[in-house]
Amino acid sequence: MILDPMLLSRLQWAWVIAWHILLPAFTIGLASYIAVLEGLYLVTGWDIWFRISGFWTRIFAVSFGMGVVSGIIMPFQFGTNWSRFTDATANVISPLLAYEGLMAFFLEASFLGVLLFGRRLVPPWAHFLAAFMVAFGTLLSSFWILATNSWMQTPAGYKVVDGRFEPVDWSAIVFSPSFPYRFFHNVTAFYITTAFVVMGVGAWLLRRERAVDDARMMIRMALGLLVILVPLQMFLGDQHGLNTREYQPAKLAAIEGRYDTAQPAPLTLFGIPDDTAATMRGAIEIPRLGSLVLTHSWSGAIRGLKEWPADERPPVAPPFFAFRVMVGIAVIMLIIVVTGQFLQLRGRLWDATWFLRLCEFAAPLGFVAVLAGWITTEVGRQPWTVYGLLRTADSVTPSLTGGNVAFSLACYVAVYLIMFPTGIAFMAGLVRRGPRQAELEEPPTEIESGRPHQPFDSAARAAPPL
Amino acid sequence: MVLDLVPLWTILLALAVFYYVVFDGFDLGVGILYGLLRDDAARTTTMNSVAPVWDGNETWLVFGGLGLLTAFPLAFAIIIPAVYFPILIMLLALVFRGVAFEFRFKHMTLRRLWDGAFCGGSLVATFAQGVVLGTFIQGFKVDGRHFAGSSFDWVSPFPIATGVALMFGYGLLGACWLILKTEGELQDWARRAAGICLVAVLVAIAAVSIWTPLARVEIAQRWFSWPNIAFLSPVPIVTALIAFGEWEALRRRHELTPFLGAIALFLMSFIGIAISLWPMIVPYHYTLWQTASSPSTQAFLLIGTLFLLPVILMYTAWSYWVFRGKVSGAAGYH
Numbered sequence: 001m002i003l004d005p006m007l008l009s010r011l012q013w014a015w016v017i018a019w020h021i022l023l024p025a026f027t028i029g030l031a032s033y034i035a036v037l038e039g040l041y042l043v044t045g046w047d048i049w050f051r052i053s054g055f056w057t058r059i060f061a062v063s064f065g066m067g068v069v070s071g072i073i074m075p076f077q078f079g080t081n082w083s084r085f086t087d088a089t090a091n092v093i094s095p096l097l098a099y100e101g102l103m104a105f106f107l108e109a110s111f112l113g114v115l116l117f118g119r120r121l122v123p124p125w126a127h128f129l130a131a132f133m134v135a136f137g138t139l140l141s142s143f144w145i146l147a148t149n150s151w152m153q154t155p156a157g158y159k160v161v162d163g164r165f166e167p168v169d170w171s172a173i174v175f176s177p178s179f180p181y182r183f184f185h186n187v188t189a190f191y192i193t194t195a196f197v198v199m200g201v202g203a204w205l206l207r208r209e210r211a212v213d214d215a216r217m218m219i220r221m222a223l224g225l226l227v228i229l230v231p232l233q234m235f236l237g238d239q240h241g242l243n244t245r246e247y248q249p250a251k252l253a254a255i256e257g258r259y260d261t262a263q264p265a266p267l268t269l270f271g272i273p274d275d276t277a278a279t280m281r282g283a284i285e286i287p288r289l290g291s292l293v294l295t296h297s298w299s300g301a302i303r304g305l306k307e308w309p310a311d312e313r314p315p316v317a318p319p320f321f322a323f324r325v326m327v328g329i330a331v332i333m334l335i336i337v338v339t340g341q342f343l344q345l346r347g348r349l350w351d352a353t354w355f356l357r358l359c360e361f362a363a364p365l366g367f368v369a370v371l372a373g374w375i376t377t378e379v380g381r382q383p384w385t386v387y388g389l390l391r392t393a394d395s396v397t398p399s400l401t402g403g404n405v406a407f408s409l410a411c412y413v414a415v416y417l418i419m420f421p422t423g424i425a426f427m428a429g430l431v432r433r434g435p436r437q438a439e440l441e442e443p444p445t446e447i448e449s450g451r452p453h454q455p456f457d458s459a460a461r462a463a464p465p466l
Numbered sequence: 467m468v469l470d471l472v473p474l475w476t477i478l479l480a481l482a483v484f485y486y487v488v489f490d491g492f493d494l495g496v497g498i499l500y501g502l503l504r505d506d507a508a509r510t511t512t513m514n515s516v517a518p519v520w521d522g523n524e525t526w527l528v529f530g531g532l533g534l535l536t537a538f539p540l541a542f543a544i545i546i547p548a549v550y551f552p553i554l555i556m557l558l559a560l561v562f563r564g565v566a567f568e569f570r571f572k573h574m575t576l577r578r579l580w581d582g583a584f585c586g587g588s589l590v591a592t593f594a595q596g597v598v599l600g601t602f603i604q605g606f607k608v609d610g611r612h613f614a615g616s617s618f619d620w621v622s623p624f625p626i627a628t629g630v631a632l633m634f635g636y637g638l639l640g641a642c643w644l645i646l647k648t649e650g651e652l653q654d655w656a657r658r659a660a661g662i663c664l665v666a667v668l669v670a671i672a673a674v675s676i677w678t679p680l681a682r683v684e685i686a687q688r689w690f691s692w693p694n695i696a697f698l699s700p701v702p703i704v705t706a707l708i709a710f711g712e713w714e715a716l717r718r719r720h721e722l723t724p725f726l727g728a729i730a731l732f733l734m735s736f737i738g739i740a741i742s743l744w745p746m747i748v749p750y751h752y753t754l755w756q757t758a759s760s761p762s763t764q765a766f767l768l769i770g771t772l773f774l775l776p777v778i779l780m781y782t783a784w785s786y787w788v789f790r791g792k793v794s795g796a797a798g799y800h
Binding site: 061062065066068069070071072073075076078079080083084086087090091092094095097098099100101102103105106107109110111112113114116117118121122166167170397398399400401404408411412415419422423426 | 517518519521522524525527528529531532533535536539540542543544545546547548550551553554557558560561562564565567568569611612613614615616617759760762763766767770771774775778781782784785788789
């Protein structure tokens with residue numbers, strides 16, 4: 001078997017970013033949630049906000065720590081495995097990445113210390129400020145990284161000199177055509193993901209009659225947010241789709257499983273894509289629905305992949321199936337949220353054990369949807385790194401051998417398979433411990449010159465052997 | 467006329483790298499020393515002395531990397547592939563070390579394992595950074611705009627030696643940080659550790675100062691040709707004076723001076739390397755100007771950087787201020 005450095009580099013990129021993306025998907029929403037809770041606590045002084053915030057802050061600390069270390073790996077991948085991409089695009093996209101570091105990472109890292117360890121060292125308003133800054137930092141981070149990704153998807157504001165991209169118009173580069181859609185679609189997805197986790201954890205606590213007030217408040221807050229965000233997300237997704245049709249028609253064709261141009265176009269619900277024969281096997285289609293959904297008219301045209309040469313087509317199966325997973329989850333989410341709202345209006349939410357159980361199962365759904373959406377958009381961009389301009393094959397580092405990359409990929413796989421399950425187990429342990437007991441055991445008034453003996457969570461575990 | 471931003475970016479990048487080396491240097495050094503401590507309470511104190519700040523310190527690594535990528539992208543595209551494995555090892559070591567901060571306190575039964583991850587991760591990450599430095603000074607095989615050597619070019623005596631030397635260098639910074647942040651027996655222990663590391667660091671500085679001019683004729687000419695030798699002779703003299711002052715400060719049980727002295731030693735070494743290599747950024751092939759990104763790119767990031775960097779330094783200083791003073795928990799150590 002011949003080891004192909006490009007294929008292995010792609011696998012390595014996919015592996016490190018797929019794990020990494022799960023953490024922002026959770027921490028961006030959670031940081032905002034904690035900031036809201038801290039704000040409510042600052043204004044009202046009610047203990048319930050303090051307890052819920054403390055509970056989620058401990059979980060946030062673990063996930064954010066994993067997000068930081070897995071995130072530091074990402075920028076170096078550009079150099080280690082994609083040096084030709086770097087050489088070609090750095091003039092245009094590297095400042096966007098650098099701005100992410102400058103604006104977001106420093107903000108998050110500096111204020112995170114105060115948020116986690118500074119409860120007793122700074123006044124309450126400063127603690128709220130720290131929570132707010134961490135949340136703001138995570139949003140800035142999304143802004144810049146999605147600006148970078150959007151430019152790779154729908155490049156604008158550049159000229160090509162000697163095979164390298166040079167900047168012409170920075171606002172066109174930052175606000176490239178797909179950016180506003182991608183940004184709002186992603187941030188909304190992250191908020192929804194977090195809200196489903198909060199609701200699931202609340203349901204889990206409630207079914208065990210643990211910290212009942214706190215659990216009910218979590219469910220109420222999450223449900224209130226989701227009722228707005230889930231339908232909004234469907235609208236945003238639809239708009240994003242229209243944008244993709246305009247700027248990345250080949251990706252849209254792959255998502256739809258459409259090899260032949262059609263007008264009016266049916267909607268392919270399911271089928272088995274066959275790229276070599278350029279045909280869908282066993283396709284189940286609904287006439288005209290494709291045109292209606294994707295062009296918002298009865299007779300709009302959808303271009304098929306056969307309009308592009310074979311070496312400019314993305315593989316169909318990954319975007320086709322991943323997109324269906326994402327949309328399927330959106331529908332399930334909508335059903336859950338509407339059901340929950342209905343039960344709440346009837347005053348039966350707290351008694352509906354079956355619904356609480358459903359919420360527990362639904363907790364990880366957002367993560368699956370985020371990954372599916374990411375596969376849809378990134379594999380759909382292939383065979384390009386900069387859409388239509390720079391091929392993935394021309395992006396990889398020339399000095400790498402297949403063996404080099406196979407080895408590094410194996411290392412990343414091994415380390416992530418240790419780190420992520422451990423982190424998830426720790427977070428599960430924090431959830432099991434619940435909010436109330438830990439907050440009560442922690443002496444809230446004691447002030448020390450340095451900091452608590454352990455960064456946080458000191459009371460929730462046995463004292464260390466001195 | 468377009469203003470040449472290369473000198474400004476060179477200064478900014480040099481400052482960022484130096485800041486990273488000093489600040490993540492001391493918390494990596496604390497991690498290395500951590501493994502030599504046997505007492506659990508002392509370990510807890512040691513780890514707590516860096517827990518609130520390590521994350522911010524490590525962020526400068528990202529900024530250094532992205533700064534190089536933005537201001538001198540060709541250098542990034544050649545250097546990083548050349549140190550493919552040292553970078554891989556460093557990143558994975560930083561992963562283990564970073565999560566150990568969170569995991570150690572949450573898992574009593576596996577505490578020993580995460581202790582090992584914290585110390586081993588710090589040690590390996592430091593070694594890998596030293597190897598990157600050594601490979602950088604040694605120079606790269608370049609063909610056009612690509613690195614043309616193999617991914618194992620770093621496996622040679624000089625980079626390995628700088629890797630080991632940096633362990634002692636960061637160990638010195640870490641020990642001086644502990645002198646500043648702890649009291650009693652732990653502080654005495656840190657003082658002894660600082661003394662040992664200082665001797666090793668001075669040996670390493672001397673060795674590199676002899677090795678590099680012998681290995682590269684460009685470096686020998688830079689330092690020993692007339693009139694350079696007259697202008698540059700203060701560098702080794704000042705370094706020697708700082709080394710003597712550092713030794714005295716440790717002997718007289720000062721608390722802050724050793725940390726400042728260690729930073730000064732790093733600064734002199736940094737200046738020494740800069741003098742040897744200037745104006746190369748891909749040693750012996752490309753200068754800073756040849757690898758620079760477009761003026762528009764440098765300007766676009768510079769505007770934000772000049773505005774944001776002071777703000778970042780201000781709130782970084784604030785977070786250090788919040789956690790000022792001795793780390794509590796040392797009482798449990800006795």
